[in-house]
Amino acid sequence: MSKVLVxxxxxGLTNELEVLRARHLNEVDLMIHCGDxxxxxxxxxxxxxxxxxxxxxxxxxxxETTTEIAGRKFFVTHGHRYSVKSSLMNLKYKAAEVGADxxxxxxxxxxxxxxxxxxxFLNPGSIRMPRERLEKTYVILDxxxxxxxxxxxxxxxxxxxxxxFEFELPKK
Numbered sequence: 001m002s003k004v005l006v007x008x009x010x011x012g013l014t015n016e017l018e019v020l021r022a023r024h025l026n027e028v029d030l031m032i033h034c035g036d037x038x039x040x041x042x043x044x045x046x047x048x049x050x051x052x053x054x055x056x057x058x059x060x061x062x063x064e065t066t067t068e069i070a071g072r073k074f075f076v077t078h079g080h081r082y083s084v085k086s087s088l089m090n091l092k093y094k095a096a097e098v099g100a101d102x103x104x105x106x107x108x109x110x111x112x113x114x115x116x117x118x119x120x121f122l123n124p125g126s127i128r129m130p131r132e133r134l135e136k137t138y139v140i141l142d143x144x145x146x147x148x149x150x151x152x153x154x155x156x157x158x159x160x161x162x163x164x165f166e167f168e169l170p171k172k
Contacts, residue, residue: 002070003027007049007138008034008078008106009126011056014045016127016155020138021048023157028140030069034106034124035061035078054078054106066098070143071171075100079107079123088121095119101172102141102148111137113150115167120148127155135160146170 005028010017017039021031025048035054039046041061053061055078064077075098082090085108095103102120110132111125125137135154142149152163 002029002143004029004069004074004141004143005031005138006034006104006122006124006141007032007127008104008124009036009054009109009128010038011036011126011128012038013128014039014043017045017049020127024140030067032074032076032104034076034104036106050076052076052078055080064094066100072101072143072148073099074102074104076104079105084108084123088116091121092116092119095121099172101169111135111139111152111163113139113165113167115169118169118172120167120169122150124152 033049033051109126124139152160
């Protein structure tokens with residue numbers, strides 16, 4: 001079993017990203033930041049995070065990236081180039097193009113997760129300026145053989161158990 005931490009839209013926060021890393025470093029296998037960190041790629045606060053470039057970022061971050069863990073292919077992007085605030089359709093086409101099992105994105109600051117066409121689309125919300133919820137959130141995914149368990153946490157590390165969800169997602 002592998003675990004993946006997903007965070008996005010920290011917009012200049014540094015201590016919080018360091019706290020997340022220290023809090024979960026020994027329990028997760030991968031830490032993803034979906035952009036708008038507003039930090040330079042070589043800043044120490046970004047160490048350990050697989051990061052993409054958001055619309056508020058500068059520096060040499062990639063616009064998008066893919067990685068594989070536990071037999072699952074992740075596609076990571078900020079989302080602004082796919083108009084995620086209005087629809088996931090463009091992102092769905094890109095996910096199909098790259099063969100992604102899980103798509104992680106941010107930009108809208110709205111926590112959400114859904115399976116579309118056998119692919120999990122996940123936005124962990126924002127740890128700085130959440131929209132549609134008061135809690136400043138990030139997500140940890142447990143990658144199991146046929147399912148993915150999603151746990152949602154607020155910035156203090158408190159699990160929001162009412163938001164936990166289990167997705168049936170057999171490996172492709």
